[in-house]
Amino acid sequence: MTDYIKIIIKNLNPAILEANLLLDFYDTVNLSTGEIKTINRNGHKVTPSKNATYNGLEFKIYDSGTITLAGSLHKYWNNGAHNYNDFNNVAFLWVLRDLKKKFNIEPEQCILKCLEIGINIFPPIHTNVIIDNCFLHKTKTFEHKHNSDEGNYKQWRHSQYIIKLYNKALQYKKHFDIDTEIMRFEIKYLKMQKLNERGIYSLQDLVNYGLHNFKDEVLNEWQNVLYYDNTIQIDLLSTNLKRAVLEYSNNNYWTRLLANNQTKNFTYHRNQLKKIVSRNSNKVQDLTAEIISKKIDFVNGKTIHIDHLTIKSKQIVLEYENKIKKRLCKVTGLNISMQKDNSNSLSHTGLKYYYKTDKKVFAQIKRRYLSSRWSSSDFETQIIEIAHNIRNAKNNQKTKQVRIYPPEQVNFLSIFAQ
Structure with a gap:
């Protein structure tokens, strides 16, 4: 049920993250001119920081020593690729455990500054029909947004939170084998007052509170939508x-x-x-509420006992996982399920996909695998060069392995394994 988060990480030495080989930090400074970047592309003021991206999560280290982490936990679960499948309670706890394992980040250190709680469902009628007939939320008018790559959605902005309604299938249908409707309804908490009143300040507090306890609020907010039923x-x-x-x-x-x-x-x-x-x-809004209710129960695993301290792997059956087999690039570790079945490294298709769906992930790839020689080239040339360098990195890994362990050399590990 969780998706986007923004947190401040307390009591963590920045040097620990800077030394982590999984993170490729860069400064918000123009390295050729030495100019500090203080304004972003939207005209907003930017505080200089060291930035790194991993599986869709962005780490920032400021000169003051403050560390922030922002991005989609759901995408992280899918190795940075998407968030259209189910992200259940077990998967959420696995992500927290993985952050601890890879980056030494404890959930109680993570102070929440922004949080999305949402659910993906198979709606009773076409998603776009539902979206088109949602007029108001309480007394707030909607912001209607549509993009062929990002999907069709409405949002209603309140002082402390935003309500969002998405055509989630449309967002990813061009890149993945999705043959059904997927509608997403979510609450994005911009201010923490509502959460703090429940004793939720950190990710650990969120775990202790239990995601299933957001069920009534999600359902109430859905019923607060003024819906015209075209049936x-x-x-x-x-x-x-x-x-x-x-x-x-x-x-x-x-x-x-x-x-x-x-x-x-x-x-x-x-x-x-x-x-x-x-x-x-046909009471479409009530039918949708019933589906949302059942789906929240499903993803929170009310019928099974979950002990996050004993989770050993992420081989968990989720609703869509039978359709989409997760394949990872041998070099970058990113999800390449959007590419041909026989591909094993990030190619032109995958690079263009990340460029369209997650600019930060693409920027991370570009910094690491595009030489300065091609930095001023057109987009298509850069894609070709990045893909070429990723293939070379993969081949170099194989060459190094053969050099260290020639095929004719006896491998003692294989003897002991017999």
């Missing part, structure tokens, strides 16, 4: 109700009520719509 049997309605439904099906009708401060009118007509939907439709 209403209009022919069975009276003339007056038909006129009302025609108005209710128009998002502008609801925004006009709010704009004119007609609060009582808004509440009355919203209740009227609920009555009409309850008596004359």
Whole structure:
């Protein structure tokens, strides 16, 4: 259920991370001019830091010694590639254990500054139809965003949190074998007051609290969406109700009520719509709520005992894993499931995929595998050169292995293994 996080890591010596071979830190400084980067591409002020990316998580070390970590825990589980499959409680605990193993980061050191709680479901009707008929959240109007690579979604911004509704399948269908609808509904906590009131300050507190305890809040926020159900049997309605439904099906009708401060009118007509939907439709919003409820129970493994201290591997059966076999690049360790089945290292397809879906991961690859000679070249040339250097790195690893252990040399380990 967790996805994006932003945390401050307390009581960790930055030198430990800087010395970690899995992290390739770079400064937010133009190395050719010495200019410190203080403004990003969106015009926002940037505090100079040392940055590194691993499996979609970005580490930042500031001059003050403060360390932050931001990114998708769900993508980390999938080796940086995607977050469209199920990310259950066992997988969440595995990620925390892996962060401890690889980077010496304890969950109690991780102070939450931003957190996404969400769920992926198979909706009862087409995802885009549901999205199109979601008008308001409480009294907030939506921001409607669409991108062929990033998917179709709406979001409603409140003072402390954002509600998001995605077509998650659309985001990844071009790159993975997804033959079904996937809708994602999530809460993104921008401020920590709601979490702090529950005693949640760190990732360890989140584990202790239990992700299943967010179920009621997720369901309540879904029901707070003003949803027009297009399965209403209009022919069975009276003339007056038909006129009302025609108005209710128009998002502008609801925004006009709010704009004119007609609060009582808004509440009355919203209740009227609920009555009409309850008596004359397939109740799509309620069906969706039921699916969300069952899915939250499923991913939190209520029917099995989970002890995160005894997790030994990540060979856990998740709902979509039977369809997508995770394959990793032999050089970068990144997920290359979006490439041809016979590929074993990151190629042009995978590089372009990461460029479209995660610019930070692509930038990490580019820094490591593109020489300065090609830094000013066009995009296609850079892709060719990066892929070439990754293949060379793979071949060099093989050559080194053969040099150290020639085929004709007796391997004592193989003797003892017999």
